[in-house]
Amino acid sequence: xxxxxxxxxxxxxxxxxxxxxxxxxxxxxxxxxxxxxxxxxxxxxxxxxxxxxxxxxxxxxxxxxxxxxxxxxxxxxxxxxxxxxxxxxxxxxxxxxxxxxxxxxxxxxxxxxxxxxxxxxxxxxxxxxxxxxxxxxxxxxxxxxxxxxxxxxxxxxxxxxxxxxxxxxxxxxxxxxxxxxxxxxxxxxxxxxxxxxxxxxxxxxxxxxxxxxxxxxxxxxxxxxx
Amino acid sequence: xxxxxxxxxxxxxxxxxxxxxxxxxxxxxxxxxxxxxxxxxxxxxxxxxxxxxxxxxxxxxxxxxxxxxxxxxxxxxxxxxxxxxxxxxxxxxxxxxxxxxxxxxxxxxxxxxxxxxxxxxxxxxxxxxxxxxxxxxxxxxxxxxxxxxxxxxxxxxxxxxxxxxxxxxxxxxxxxxxxxxxxxxxxxxxxxxxxxxxxxxxxxxxxxxxxxxxxxxxxxxxxxxxxxxxxxxxxxxxxxxxxxxxxxxxxxxxxxxxxxxxxxxxxxxxxxxxxxxxxxxxxxxxxxxxxxxxxxxxxxxxxxxxxxxxxxxxxxxxxxxxxxxxxxxxxxxx
Amino acid sequence: xxxxxxxxxxxxxxxxxxxxxxxxxxxxxxxxxxxxxxxxxxxxxxxxxxxxxxxxxxxxxxxxxxxxxxxxxxxxxxxxxxxxxxxxxxxxxxxxxxxxxxxxxxxxxxxxxxxxxxxxxxxxxxxxxxxxxxxxxxxxxxxxxxxxxxxxxxxxxxxxxxxxxxxxxxxxxxxxxxxxxxxxxxxxxxxxxxxxxxxxxxxxxxxxxxxxxxxxxxxxxxxxxxxxxxxxxxxxxxxxxxxxxxxxxxxxxxxxxxxxxxxxxxxxxxxxxxxxxxxx
Numbered sequence: 028x029x030x031x032x033x034x035x036x037x038x039x040x041x042x043x044x045x046x047x048x049x050x051x052x053x054x055x056x057x058x059x060x061x062x063x064x065x066x067x068x069x070x071x072x073x074x075x076x077x078x079x080x081x082x083x084x085x086x087x088x089x090x091x092x093x094x095x096x097x098x099x100x101x102x103x104x105x106x107x108x109x110x111x112x113x114x115x116x117x118x119x120x121x122x123x124x125x126x127x128x129x130x131x132x133x134x135x136x137x138x139x140x141x142x143x144x145x146x147x148x149x150x151x152x153x154x155x156x157x158x159x160x161x162x163x164x165x166x167x168x169x170x171x172x173x174x175x176x177x178x179x180x181x182x183x184x185x186x187x188x189x190x191x192x193x194x195x196x197x198x199x200x201x202x203x204x205x206x207x208x209x210x211x212x213x214x215x216x217x218x219x220x221x222x223x224x225x226x227x228x229x230x231x232x233x234x235x236x237x238x239x240x241x242x243x244x245x246x247x248x249x250x251x252x253x
Numbered sequence: 254x255x256x257x258x259x260x261x262x263x264x265x266x267x268x269x270x271x272x273x274x275x276x277x278x279x280x281x282x283x284x285x286x287x288x289x290x291x292x293x294x295x296x297x298x299x300x301x302x303x304x305x306x307x308x309x310x311x312x313x314x315x316x317x318x319x320x321x322x323x324x325x326x327x328x329x330x331x332x333x334x335x336x337x338x339x340x341x342x343x344x345x346x347x348x349x350x351x352x353x354x355x356x357x358x359x360x361x362x363x364x365x366x367x368x369x370x371x372x373x374x375x376x377x378x379x380x381x382x383x384x385x386x387x388x389x390x391x392x393x394x395x396x397x398x399x400x401x402x403x404x405x406x407x408x409x410x411x412x413x414x415x416x417x418x419x420x421x422x423x424x425x426x427x428x429x430x431x432x433x434x435x436x437x438x439x440x441x442x443x444x445x446x447x448x449x450x451x452x453x454x455x456x457x458x459x460x461x462x463x464x465x466x467x468x469x470x471x472x473x474x475x476x477x478x479x480x481x482x483x484x485x486x487x488x489x490x491x492x493x494x495x496x497x498x499x500x501x502x503x504x505x506x507x508x509x510x511x512x513x514x515x516x517x518x519x520x521x522x523x524x525x526x527x528x529x530x531x532x533x534x535x536x537x538x539x540x541x542x543x544x545x546x547x548x549x550x551x552x553x554x555x556x557x558x559x560x561x562x563x564x565x566x567x568x569x570x571x572x573x574x575x576x577x578x579x580x581x582x583x584x585x586x587x
Numbered sequence: 588x589x590x591x592x593x594x595x596x597x598x599x600x601x602x603x604x605x606x607x608x609x610x611x612x613x614x615x616x617x618x619x620x621x622x623x624x625x626x627x628x629x630x631x632x633x634x635x636x637x638x639x640x641x642x643x644x645x646x647x648x649x650x651x652x653x654x655x656x657x658x659x660x661x662x663x664x665x666x667x668x669x670x671x672x673x674x675x676x677x678x679x680x681x682x683x684x685x686x687x688x689x690x691x692x693x694x695x696x697x698x699x700x701x702x703x704x705x706x707x708x709x710x711x712x713x714x715x716x717x718x719x720x721x722x723x724x725x726x727x728x729x730x731x732x733x734x735x736x737x738x739x740x741x742x743x744x745x746x747x748x749x750x751x752x753x754x755x756x757x758x759x760x761x762x763x764x765x766x767x768x769x770x771x772x773x774x775x776x777x778x779x780x781x782x783x784x785x786x787x788x789x790x791x792x793x794x795x796x797x798x799x800x801x802x803x804x805x806x807x808x809x810x811x812x813x814x815x816x817x818x819x820x821x822x823x824x825x826x827x828x829x830x831x832x833x834x835x836x837x838x839x840x841x842x843x844x845x846x847x848x849x850x851x852x853x854x855x856x857x858x859x860x861x862x863x864x865x866x867x
Contacts (some may be wrong), residue, residue: 078750101750114744116617120800128740137733164798199665279858335696346695506702510819511826513595513710534698545594 171202632684
C-alpha cells in the first residue's frame with residue numbers, strides 16, 4: 028500500500044508557544060482519516076503545514092513521495108477550507124464558475140477556460156449531486172450545498188488526496204448526512220481523505236481511523252481515548 | 254477614570270494658557286508699535302523705522318499705494334504673487350503682521366470677504382483701514398441671460414450684489430488712488446506735499462491712458478469680449494464693450510455643459526475672434542471653447558494679481574493695462 | 588441632436604463612457620476584496636498629488652497618478668499586515684492623504700485649478716487628457732480581460748487561489764497599479780469626490796440583477812454607462828454639474844432596482860399564495 032502523506036518529527040511553534048512537538052503520522056492510500064482534538068490544539072495549523080502554507084520549525088512532511096517544500100503538483104491535493112473562512116459566501120459567481128476556477132493550472136495563466144474545462148466542472152458538480160445547481164449562485168445555496176460545491180471544486184482536478192477542514196460546521200443534520208455519505212462514496216472510489224472534524228460520534232461510522240491532536244502530539248484512536 | 258482625567262485636563266489647561274499668553278504678547282507689541290509711531294510723529298525727523306507700515310489686500314491696492322506713498326511708506330502686499338485673490342484667506346502670520354501694522358488698504362465692494370472678520374478680531378485698535386473703493390458708484394454683478402428673472406436678482410442680493418472689480422476701470426483706479434492718497438495725507442500730514450505730487454503725476458498718466466483706451470476702442474467694429482470670469486464689467490461700461498464671462502464674478506469652478514453651450518453660441522453669434530484667459534487661472538476651459546469655435550485664445554489680465562515674473566520685470570497697473578489695450582484692439586478689430 | 592453638435596460634449600461622452608467601462612471592472616474586484624472605500628481613499632489622496640503638482644508646476648494629473656500609486660501600494664502593504672481589518676488600512680491611508688492635501692492646498696496659487704479636481708472637469712477635456720483616458724482605458728480593459736479569472740479567484744478566496752497556483756502577488760501588484768491609475772484619471776474628469784461612487788454604485792446595482800460573476804461584471808458596466816449617459820444628458824439640458832448628476836443618476840437607478848425587486852417579490856408571493864389556495 029502506497030504511503031501518500033508522511034509526517035516525521037514535526038515541530039511547530041507560533042513565537043514562543045509550541046503547537047506541535049515531534050508529531051508523527053502516516054496516511055496510506057485509501058485511508059479515510061478523521062483528525063480530532065479540542066479547540067486550539069493545532070488542527071488547522073497542521074493542515075496549513077501539510078499544504079505548505081506554513082514552514083515547520085523542524086521535522087519533515089512528505090506528500091506523494093516529495094518533501095512539501097519541493098512539491099509542485101498541488102492539483103493532486105484537493106483542499107476544502109472551513110466554512111466562514113476566507114471564502115466569500117456571498118460571492119456572485121455560479122457553482123460552475125467557481126469550480127472552473129480551480130482548474131487554473133490546466134487553463135493556464137491569462138487564458139480563458141475552454142469548453143472542456145467547463146464540462147469537467149459540471150462533471151465534478153454532478154459527482155457531488157449538485158449538477159442541477161450548476162448555474163445557481165453561491166449566495167443562493169444552503170450551507171450544505173455550498174460545501175458540496177467546495178468539494179466539487181476540490182475534486183475537479185481528480186486529486187489523490189482530499190483534505191477537508193471541518194466540512195460540516197454550521198450545517199444542518201440532514202445535509203451533514205449527505206456530505207458524509209458522499210465522502211464515503213468518494214473514498215470507496217479510491218480517493219484518500221483526511222478530514223478535520225469535531226464530530227467523533229457522527230463520523231465514527233465513516234472513517235477508518237482517527238488521529239487525535241492532544242498535548243502537542245498525535246496519537247491514533249479507535250473510537251476511545253488516547 | 255481619575256487617572257485619565259488629570260492628563261486630559263492639564264493638557265486642555267496648558268493649551269488655553271498658551272493661547273492666552275500668545276494674545277498678550279501680540280497686543281503688547283501692537284501697543285509698543287503704536288507708541289513708537291506716535292513718538293515718531295513727523296514733527297521730529299522722519300526715520301526709516303518711523304515710516305508708515307501699510308498692508309494692502311491684493312495687487313492693485315499695493316500698486317496704487319506704492320505710487321502715492323513712494324519711499325515714505327513701507328508697503329507689504331498680503332495676497333502672494335501668482336495667487337488668485339477671490340478665495341484667498343489670510344493666514345495666522347498675516348494676522349500677526351496686521352496686529353503690528355499702521356494702515357490696511359483694501360478695495361472693498363465685496364472683493365475682500367475676510368476684511369470685516371479680520372479687523373473685528375484684531376486687538377490693534379490703532380489700525381487705520383482704508384476702503385479704496387469708497388465713493389465709487391458700484392455696478393451690479395449680473396448674469397448674462399437677457400431673460401433675467403426676479404428670482405435671479407433676489408439670489409444675487411443674498412450674495413455680494415455688486416461687481417467688486419472696480420479697479421479695472423482706469424477712472425475708478427484713479428479714484429481709488431485718490432482715496433489712498435487722502436488717507437496717507439491724514440495719517441502722515443507732514444508729507445502731504447510729497448503724496449499730492451505723486452498722486453498728481455500718476456493721475457495724469459491714468460487720464461492719458463483712459464483717453465487712449467477711449468480713442469482706440471471706440472473705433473473698433475466689434476464690441477464683445479469673452480473672458481475667463483466677469484472681471485471687466487467696469488472697463489466695459491467705460492468704453493461701451495460687452496463682456497461674457499465663462500465663470501461668474503469669481504473664478505472658482507468650471508461651467509456646466511449647458512453654460513458651455515450657451516457661451517459657445519454667444520461667441521458664434523457675436524463674431525468673437527478670441528477667447529480670453531487669465532494668468533492666474535487654468536486656461537483649459539477657454540481653450541476648449543476656442544477650439545470648439547475655431548478661434549484663438551489670448552491673455553487678458555484682470556489685474557487681480559501679478560506673477561513673480563511680471564513683478565520682477567517691473568510691470569505695474571499701467572504697463573499691464575497698456576498690454577490689455579493692445580490685446581483688445583488686436584482681437585476686436587476683426 | 589443639439590447636444591452632440593458640440594465637440595466638447597462629444598468628447599465628454601467619449602471620455603465618460605470609456606471610464607464607465609473600466610471603473611466598474613476595478614469596482615467589482617474592489618468591492619469583494621472588502622476594499623469598497625478604496626476609491627475614496629485614493630481619490631482624496633490624489634488631491635495631495637494634484638496640489639503638489641500645481642505648486643511644483645508639474646502636470647497635476649501626473650501628480651495625482653503618482654500620489655494614487657503611492658497610496659494604493661501603501662494600502663496593500665498595510666492590508667497585508669492587518670488582513671482582518673482591511674478597511675482600517677484604507678482609513679489610515681485616507682487620513683494621511685487628506686491631511687497632506689489639506690496642508691498643501693494652502694500653498695496652491697489658484698483655487699479654481701484645485702476645485703476642478705474635486706468636482707471634475709468633463710466639459711473642458713484637453714487633447715492630452717483625451718489621449719490619456721483612451722490609453723488608460725485600453726490598458727485597464729486589456730488587463731482585466733487577461734486576468735479575468737485570476738482576479739475573480741483572488742476576490743473569492745485569495746488563499747485558495749494561491750494554492751491552485753495563481754500568481755497572487757503578481758496579480759495583486761498589477762491590480763493595485765491599475766486601480767491607482769484609473770482613480771487618478773477618473774478624478775480628473777468626474778472629480779475626486781465622485782470616483783468612489785462610480786466604483787461602487789454600479790456594482791451594487793448589478794448585484795440586484797446578475798445571476799453569475801460574468802453577469803455581475805457586464806451589468807456593472809451597463810449600469811455605469813447608463814448612469815453616465817443619462818447623467819450627461821440631464822446635466823446638459825438642465826444646466827447641472829455633470830459629476831454630481833452622473834452619480835445621483837446611479838443612486839436613483841439603484842433605488843429603482845430595489846423597488847422593482849421588492850414589487851416583483853411581493854407579486855410572486857401573492858401569485859403563489861393564490862395558487863396555494865386554489866389547490867386546496
